[in-house]
Amino acid sequence: MRTREEQLVDASLDVGKALLLAGGEVTRVEDTITRILHAYGMQKIGVFTITSLIEVTACTPDGDEIVKARRIVGGFTTNLNQVEQLNALSREICSSCPPPQEITARITAIRHPKAEPGWISYVGAMLASGSFAVFFGGTLADVPATALLACFINWMDRKGIYKKENQLLFYLLCSILTGFLGCLLVRLGAGAHLDKILIGCIMLTIPGISITYAMRDMLLGESITGLFRFLESLLIAASIAGGFLLSTIIAEGVL
Incomplete structure (x- = not known):
C-alpha cells in the first residue's frame, strides 16, 4: 500500500x-x-x-x-x-x-475539459489557410479549394488518425492526401494556383511553435530537451514537405 x-x-x-x-x-x-x-x-x-x-x-x-x-x-x-x-x-x-x-x-x-463546438475549429482552419493562400500570392478563386482542404486537414487532426501512435506517419499521410486532393481540385477547376493552395494548407501543419519552444529550451540551458524538440520538429517538417512533393508527383502521373 x-x-x-x-x-x-x-x-x-x-x-x-x-x-x-x-x-x-x-x-x-x-x-x-x-x-x-x-x-x-x-x-x-x-x-x-x-x-x-x-x-x-x-x-x-x-x-x-x-x-x-x-x-x-x-x-x-x-x-x-x-x-x-x-x-x-x-x-x-x-x-x-x-x-x-x-x-x-x-x-x-x-x-479533459468540455469539448468546444467542432465548427469553431473548422471555421478557424478555413480562415487561416485561405488568408495565407491569398497572402502568398493566390487569388480569391483559390480560397474555396484551400478552405475545403483545410476542413479535411482539421477533420484528420480531430479524428487523430495515427497521430498518437506516430506523428510522422500522421503528417506524411495527411500531406499526401491533401496534396493529391489539391491537384484534383485544380484539375476540376476549383482553384487556379496549386502552389498557393498547398502553401495555405501547409501553414496549418508546420510545427512553428514546436521549433520556437525548442530554441527557448536551449536558451534556458535545457540543451537535451531543446535538441529533442528541434529534431522532432525538423522530422515533422520533412515529412510534411515530402508528403506534398510525393503527392504532386503521383498526381502528375495519374491525373
Whole structure:
C-alpha cells in the first residue's frame, strides 16, 4: 500500500506530466514539482525532466527517500489555456495543501475539459489557410479549394488518425492526401494556383511553435530537451514537405 508521501509524489508527477503535454517548458515542470513537494514538507528534492521522462527524488520528513519516474508518451499539444490553469492549480496546491486524490481529480478536469463546438475549429482552419493562400500570392478563386482542404486537414487532426501512435506517419499521410486532393481540385477547376493552395494548407501543419519552444529550451540551458524538440520538429517538417512533393508527383502521373 502506498504511503501518503508516495501519493503526493505521484500527484506532483501528474501535474508535471500534464504541464509537459500541454506545452509547458521543462524548467516550469521541474520548478512546479519542486515547489509542490516543498509545500508538503519534502526535502532534498531533485527533479529531472526531458520530453519523454520525468524523474523525481525526494526525502520525507521522516528521512525516507522516494524515487519515482513517469514515462511521457505522445499526445503533445500547445494549449496555453491548460498551462495557465495548471499554474493556477499548482499555486493553490502550495497554499492549501489539499489531499493527493483531490489533486488528481483537478488535473483530470483540466486535461479533459468540455469539448468546444467542432465548427469553431473548422471555421478557424478555413480562415487561416485561405488568408495565407491569398497572402502568398493566390487569388480569391483559390480560397474555396484551400478552405475545403483545410476542413479535411482539421477533420484528420480531430479524428487523430495515427497521430498518437506516430506523428510522422500522421503528417506524411495527411500531406499526401491533401496534396493529391489539391491537384484534383485544380484539375476540376476549383482553384487556379496549386502552389498557393498547398502553401495555405501547409501553414496549418508546420510545427512553428514546436521549433520556437525548442530554441527557448536551449536558451534556458535545457540543451537535451531543446535538441529533442528541434529534431522532432525538423522530422515533422520533412515529412510534411515530402508528403506534398510525393503527392504532386503521383498526381502528375495519374491525373
